[in-house]
Amino acid sequence: MSNKVAIIASNGSLFDAYKVFNIATASAATDAEVGIFFTFEGLNLIHKEGNQHLPLPEGKEHFQEGFKAAQVPSIDELIVMAKDLGVKFIACQMTMDVMNVKKEDLIYGIDVGGAVTFLDFAKDANVNLTF
Amino acid sequence: MNATKILDAKGLACPMPIVKTKKMIEELQSGDILEIHATDKGAKNDLAAWVKSTGHELLESSEDNGLFKFWIKKG
Numbered sequence: 001m002s003n004k005v006a007i008i009a010s011n012g013s014l015f016d017a018y019k020v021f022n023i024a025t026a027s028a029a030t031d032a033e034v035g036i037f038f039t040f041e042g043l044n045l046i047h048k049e050g051n052q053h054l055p056l057p058e059g060k061e062h063f064q065e066g067f068k069a070a071q072v073p074s075i076d077e078l079i080v081m082a083k084d085l086g087v088k089f090i091a092c093q094m095t096m097d098v099m100n101v102k103k104e105d106l107i108y109g110i111d112v113g114g115a116v117t118f119l120d121f122a123k124d125a126n127v128n129l130t131f
Numbered sequence: 132m133n134a135t136k137i138l139d140a141k142g143l144a145c146p147m148p149i150v151k152t153k154k155m156i157e158e159l160q161s162g163d164i165l166e167i168h169a170t171d172k173g174a175k176n177d178l179a180a181w182v183k184s185t186g187h188e189l190l191e192s193s194e195d196n197g198l199f200k201f202w203i204k205k206g
Contacts, residue, residue, distance in 0.1 A: 003184065026146035026177075029153035030184045072144040081150055 006122035012044030021078035028085035134166035
């Protein structure tokens with residue numbers, strides 16, 4: 001049974017990071033081929049510096065302790081896991097140009113591409129998700 | 132039940148029990164049994180769904196005072 005999951009990550013808070021990377025690693029661990037397109041604020045999730053200080057949504061800062069108490073893995077851990085499981089990361093070229101982000105500013109081992117690069121991956125995906 | 136290997140996933144939150152299970156089962160041979168210990172309350176439904184999608188078999192599960200145990204036979 002082939003399973004393919006295409007994810008668009010377009011928001012940049014810590015909540016968004018968990019939504020994206022939890023689903024991505026869980027899918028990949030369930031033998032799915034997984035690709036994530038990071039666009040606009042979503043680029044923050046794979047920005048070397050940005051993803052070390054992902055903000056909690058305004059008014060939700062107190063959940064920081066909940067993350068600790070629930071012993072959820074760190075975002076760095078999830079990214080390593082995702083890569084190890086073969087998840088494909090695609091950074092949006094247009095967003096990078098708009099925000100003046102260089103490929104060196106992003107984590108190692110990702111691809112940079114345009115909308116069609118992602119659409120080509122997503123066209124035969126049986127699960128499409130947007131966060 | 133005679134497990135070939137035991138995975139200690141206690142204290143790990145979603146999705147780590149599944150990720151670790153996937154990693155460890157790769158090291159086993161078809162027919163081998165993996166015993167998993169977890170405390171994540173979501174693991175029960177997740178592992179049942181996981182075996183359905185990956186072609187392995189959940190032979191048995193138990194729960195004792197917050198500790199979940201699962202026995203999965205590699206397909």
